Amino acid sequence: MPVIKLYTFRFLITLLMLFGLFIPFILQETFYPFFRFGMFAEPVKRSIQTEQFFLVAYQNEGGFDFQIAELTGIQRSKLDYLLRNYYYRNEADQFLKQVSRLFPSHQMPDTLYILRKIQNDTSLVARFPRE
Structure with a gap:
């Protein structure tokens, strides 16, 4: 069974945390706009034209x-x-x-x-x- 060195484990954890922190902001401009209820979106309000x-x-x-x-x-x-x-x-x-x-x-x-x-x-x- 391979043993993962401590600094490699820390590096992976840090990389995953940074990835998890910044990926929503990347997806906000590329992926989330295709969904109405994406990140930071407001709920749909029905506007009635008078x-x-x-x-x-x-x-x-x-x-x-x-x-x-x-x-x-x-x-x-x-x-x-x-x-x-x-x-x-x-x-x-x-x-x-x-x-x-x-x-x-x-x-x-x-x-x-x-x-x-x-x-x-x-x-x-x-x-x-x-x-």
Whole structure:
């Protein structure tokens, strides 16, 4: 049976302790971010948006259509981000002009609207084409 010398044993213990001390900080930047409850992570808090934006199309013969994301090919989450972003930059009219180019010619709506809803209050932000 091999005998481990005392200084080799101390070296191994010291090395393991240092490894155990620093490995969480290495994993924190490389491995833990893939887990929501990784080291030093806060618990998930459900944030409820009180302000919502809607892109609505109006056809004279068909009425209102709220499913713009499917028609234009923009993901719903990206559309929400873009609506909020353009609203706060006061460029909602330019956004509607750009979105109107995404529609196929046979499905082009007569009018596009951006609506802003806070709690139970809904307001018109922009309209394209302008009247």
